Each structure stands twice: as structure tokens, then as C-alpha cells.
Amino acid sequence: MQHVADHFELRPYGKGLLLARGPCPRCAAPLEIPVVLTTVRLLSWRAPARTDPFEVPMACNCNEDHDHRPAGVSEGCGAFWLLGVPAELA
Ligand SMILES: [Zn+2]
Numbered sequence: 094m095q096h097v098a099d100h101f102e103l104r105p106y107g108k109g110l111l112l113a114r115g116p117c118p119r120c121a122a123p124l125e126i127p128v129v130l131t132t133v134r135l136l137s138w139r140a141p142a143r144t145d146p147f148e149v150p151m152a153c154n155c156n157e158d159h160d161h162r163p164a165g166v167s168e169g170c171g172a173f174w175l176l177g178v179p180a181e182l183a
């Protein structure tokens with residue numbers, strides 16, 4: 094996994110949701126990926142003392158055709174990465 098949070102913009106997107114917008118780190122497709130904050134909180138409970146941004150796993154969900162799309166993946170290019178969510182947004 095690589096950290097590419099720098100390229101993503103996070104903004105509130107309804108109750109309990111953030112919307113992450115940015116380019117896929119692998120195929121550069123513009124992505125909009127909802128981040129469910131309840132998942133973020135569950136992750137944070139495992140490390141209650143941390144003050145760092147939360148990190149949530151994201152996957153490319155582009156609609157492009159990809160020659161190298163992994164078998165069994167119906168969307169995206171197969172890229173996975175971690176997105177940091179600032180504590181004030183979570
Ligand atoms: Zn793509």
C-alpha cells in the first residue's frame with residue numbers, strides 16, 4: 094500500500110460521510126469515493142490514543158477499460174491505497 098493522501102481532497106458529504114476526490118494513483122482516473130465515517134471510527138477504536146490522522150483503505154473505482162484489471166475485479170484498475178482522514182473530519 095502506498096500513501097497518496099496528498100492528492101486527495103476530502104469534504105463532508107452528508108451525514109456520516111466524506112467524499113474523497115482525487116486521481117487514482119495508478120491509472121490517474123478522476124475518482125470520487127465516499128468514506129463512511131463509522132468505519133473510520135471503528136478503525137480508530139483499535140488505537141484510542143492515537144492523534145495521527147485516521148487511515149482508511151480505498152480502492153480505485155474508475156469505469157475505464159483496463160487491460161491489466163485483476164481477475165474478479167469488475168471496476169477500477171485494481172489499485173489500493175490508504176487515505177489519511179484528519180481527526181477534525183472524522
Ligand atoms: Zn482506471
Ligand SMILES: [Zn+2]
Pocket residue numbers: 117118119120121122153154155169170171172
Ligand atoms: Zn485506477
